[in-house]
Amino acid sequence: xxxxxxxxxxxxxxxxxxxxxxxxxxxxxxxxxxxxxxxxxxxxxxxxxxxxxxxxxxxxxxxxxxxxxxxxxxxxxxxxxxxxxxxxxxxxxxxxxxxxxxxxxxxxxxxxxxxxxxxxxxxx
Numbered sequence: 001x002x003x004x005x006x007x008x009x010x011x012x013x014x015x016x017x018x019x020x021x022x023x024x025x026x027x028x029x030x031x032x033x034x035x036x037x038x039x040x041x042x043x044x045x046x047x048x049x050x051x052x053x054x055x056x057x058x059x060x061x062x063x064x065x066x067x068x069x070x071x072x073x074x075x076x077x078x079x080x081x082x083x084x085x086x087x088x089x090x091x092x093x094x095x096x097x098x099x100x101x102x103x104x105x106x107x108x109x110x111x112x113x114x115x116x117x118x119x120x121x122x123x124x
Contacts, residue, residue, distance in 0.1 A: 060103055062121065069096040074113045074122050 062070065065086075072082045079097065083090040097109070104119075106112040116122045 062100060062103060066096050066100050066103075067121070069093060070100055070112070070116055071122055073097065073100075073109060074116065074124060 068086060069082055072085055077085065079090045079093040082093045086093075097112070100116075101107065101112055104112055104115045106115050113122075117124060
């Protein structure tokens with residue numbers, strides 16, 4: 001088993017699907033794309049071919065700034081916290097969060113993060 005982040009996380013194993021994953025004793029699961037192609041391409045391309053269907057695709061890719069906001073959102077920061085970290089106004093953060101939600105077809109901050117993880121846009 002491989003340690004991550006100084007031993008805070010361990011990879012318990014890889015599974016084909018949820019049924020197969022039950023054979024591992026783990027506190028949490030991280031679902032990742034099977035390939036770079038499923039994550040939107042190589043080298044940090046965050047979804048150039050995604051569309052907004054519930055099948056995990058987006059119509060429009062996230063902008064680099066939206067990716068920054070998304071990463072901080074996933075850390076649990078408030079709009080004011082994100083604004084302070086990025087040096088922008090909290091109204092601008094609200095605009096970015098709304099845009100990300102629309103692109104991911106998500107109705108809450110939690111849904112945004114869950115869908116982003118599921119689509120390989122961010123890694124926790």
